[in-house]
Amino acid sequence: MNYVFAFLILVGVIFAAVNGKMAECTEAVIDAAKGSVELAIGLIGIMAFWLGLMRLAEKAGLVSLLARLLKPILRPLFPQIPSGDPALGNIVANLAANMLGLGNSATALGLKAMQELDRLNPDKKTASNAMCTFLAINTSSVTIIPATVIAIRAAAGSANPAEIIGVVIVTTGISTIVAITAVKLLEKLPVFRIRGEVEDE
Amino acid sequence: MSNGFSAFLQELSNWAIPLIAGGIVLIALIKKVKLYEAFVEGAKEGFNVGVRIIPYLVAILCAIAFFRASGALDVLTAALAPITNFLGMPPEALPMAVVRPLSGSGALGIMSELINTHGADSFIGRVASTMMGSTETTFYVLAVYFGSVGVSKVRHALWAGLLADVAGLLAAVWICRVVFGG
Numbered sequence: 586m587n588y589v590f591a592f593l594i595l596v597g598v599i600f601a602a603v604n605g606k607m608a609e610c611t612e613a614v615i616d617a618a619k620g621s622v623e624l625a626i627g628l629i630g631i632m633a634f635w636l637g638l639m640r641l642a643e644k645a646g647l648v649s650l651l652a653r654l655l656k657p658i659l660r661p662l663f664p665q666i667p668s669g670d671p672a673l674g675n676i677v678a679n680l681a682a683n684m685l686g687l688g689n690s691a692t693a694l695g696l697k698a699m700q701e702l703d704r705l706n707p708d709k710k711t712a713s714n715a716m717c718t719f720l721a722i723n724t725s726s727v728t729i730i731p732a733t734v735i736a737i738r739a740a741a742g743s744a745n746p747a748e749i750i751g752v753v754i755v756t757t758g759i760s761t762i763v764a765i766t767a768v769k770l771l772e773k774l775p776v777f778r779i780r781g782e783v784e785d786e
Numbered sequence: 787m788s789n790g791f792s793a794f795l796q797e798l799s800n801w802a803i804p805l806i807a808g809g810i811v812l813i814a815l816i817k818k819v820k821l822y823e824a825f826v827e828g829a830k831e832g833f834n835v836g837v838r839i840i841p842y843l844v845a846i847l848c849a850i851a852f853f854r855a856s857g858a859l860d861v862l863t864a865a866l867a868p869i870t871n872f873l874g875m876p877p878e879a880l881p882m883a884v885v886r887p888l889s890g891s892g893a894l895g896i897m898s899e900l901i902n903t904h905g906a907d908s909f910i911g912r913v914a915s916t917m918m919g920s921t922e923t924t925f926y927v928l929a930v931y932f933g934s935v936g937v938s939k940v941r942h943a944l945w946a947g948l949l950a951d952v953a954g955l956l957a958a959v960w961i962c963r964v965v966f967g968g
Contacts, residue, residue: 586940590849597852604857613855614848621843625836628930633832638810640828641821645814685802695927696835696934703935710938717943720931724887724924724947725954731919732799737898738915743906747791749915752961756920760954767949771942779941 635693648674663715672701686732725764728757842933850888875959879913883955890923916958
């Protein structure tokens with residue numbers, strides 16, 4: 586992340602100088618800084634709502650039930666997480682919300698899952714294998730109903746706004762398979778290995 | 787698939803949250819959970835999480851804003867054009883593909899523009915819709931998710947996410963071509 590950050594900013598500054606876009610850059614950065622806070626603040630309400638609801642679900646035993654039901658799928662993906670751990674139930678809740686196209690609610694549930702994964706992570710500053718796998722699945726987006734896209738297509742006068750659903754499901758399936766394969770292969774590379782780690786599982 | 791189907795899916799999305807909330811509350815009630823107390827106790831955390839992600843979001847979104855506004859992104863897009871043309875991606879869809887992992891609102895803007903210019907039911911409109919619907923804003927997701935738990939060393943998560951984006955964006959073009967022609 587250090588290099589990505591440095592790359593984006595340094596290359597940005599060089600190009601801004603060459604293209605004479607310093608003023609635009611200044612404005613864009615200030616807007617982005619403001620926008621970031623607005624985004625984060627906007628998440629707080631929905632975050633609180635889902636964290637509250639998930640606490641109920643946990644106390645009612647629903648989260649561990651979800652984890653147990655989907656154990657056969659979750660086990661190979663997250664071998665480091667003890668079976669029946671609430672982290673698994675929360676991961677399922679996030680993925681389900683993503684599939685339904687629930688946007689910010691999915692994010693809130695995802696952050697709840699990250700808290701659970703953080704509890705299991707011995708090195709708090711470094712991502713665990715389970716976190717990387719979870720993030721890879723999330724960034725590859727597991728969508729069944731792309732609600733926003735369908736709405737925009739409908740507004741633009743499409744004869745059949747939902748016709749892309751089948752294509753989206755296949756595409757998202759392919760990218761998720763690539764994500765899982767990549768994350769499982771990359772975690773074995775020496776560059777990405779956690780320092781001092783002997784054996785992972 | 788018809789308009790009725792599209793409306794049904796919209797409805798399903800609308801129903802999901804109230805049904806899930808109702809279901810959880812009902813089961814918690816049956817299991818004699820102290821509903822109100824438990825909810826408030828959980829919800830308390832929401833504020834902290836929101837505040838905790840701010841520095842991470844500012845860092846990543848500002849860096850991306852720099853990169854976009856300086857024109858560096860356009861140069862990157864132009865450099866990628868020969869490769870993506872060779873792979874069969876319509877040139878109009880390339881800016882969308884490059885922006886998608888960096889900025890969700892940016893990509894949504896480009897998608898709306900493409901749909902308005904070329905039509906929602908054109909090949910380009912369909913490809914753009916599929917790209918938007920089937921991939922995620924990788925940088926945003928990483929910043930928010932890892933930021934919420936204070937993780938700064940993200941290891942291989944970024945590369946896996948970007949590989950998945952490339953796969954998804956190219957697959958969108960190929961599958962649209964197979965299914966819709968064009």
